[in-house]
Amino acid sequence: MRLIVARFALLAPLAASLSLVACVKYQSLDGVENTWREIPADRIQVGTTTQTDILDWLGPPSQIIAIGEQRVFYYLSQKQSGQAKVLIVWNDAEDQTRYDRAVFFFDPEGVLTEYSIRDEASAGK
């Protein structure tokens, strides 16, 4: 009987540590509504698409930047996700932020001259 008690006392701390585990997972989205993924890629045409078209399709940009006589519409959507493992003895947490950006350059007449769209989450490392 004493031997059983001694073994139990020996394993109790380990059993307690294993029973007190937990995990956490979270996600948040920030920035403007990501509508640039919803419109067909061939709809945006350099030389013909205007800033009025972009505003109609995508709504207000995150930033409007003036570069000389050029105007730049900058759309940014930020996705943050994370997870954590709480094992008392060893714990691990990971927090990842990925940006989905779209940037459009217009000439003084408001016609699209260049644009770029990139989702870091799908682009990978």
Add this chain to the structure above:
Amino acid sequence: MRLPQASSVRTPPLAALRSLVASVLLAATLAGCANIRTDLGAPLAQAAASAWTAPVHYSKVLEAYGPPSKISAIPSGSVFLYEHVEIRERQWGLILPGDISRFFKFVYATSAANTDVAVFVFDDEGMMTGQATENFRSDPGGGFSFTLIFKIKSLSDTDEYTRSQEGIFDWGMAMVQPLPVGLNAAQSLDSGIWGLEVIRVDGMMGQRALELNQLE
């Protein structure tokens, strides 16, 4: 009365081994470590960026790297800034013995930040006039803490890194800036028309010095 002999009170080897194992298990239960990783943005292809030579039109940079983290006009043209930050924090914790362990957990933490930066400067025709890439490591800080309840929480000051992109969402806040900041808005590096700054630049350096941040 017969006194116990020395050999009878000596701890047997097996019992000593059990005590040792029990102590190790107990220590492992009361101690702990945590690894916290924070990743902001996607890593940059620095090798490819550094291989570029002027003149290159900005459309080629957009095609290769996508939209930059920041864009700004400068008197001679424009500038693109690409950034990626990875922060790793390690914590070691210990529940102190005795009554104090009922209230406090002791934690020591260290951290390191790995930052990738690429800057492309263009003239008013949109042709690249210069570019630079760099990878540098910095120390966001660390420290000690006592906590009442076990919790994984960063002890590093990462605000200087995370504010880089979140600032975009602070539209309208310029109207309620402190007076020194408002009066020097023409030199602001946050407006997108007077230049930009690399992540984690001290708030009292260069143009930022005009904002008298130390008085806030």
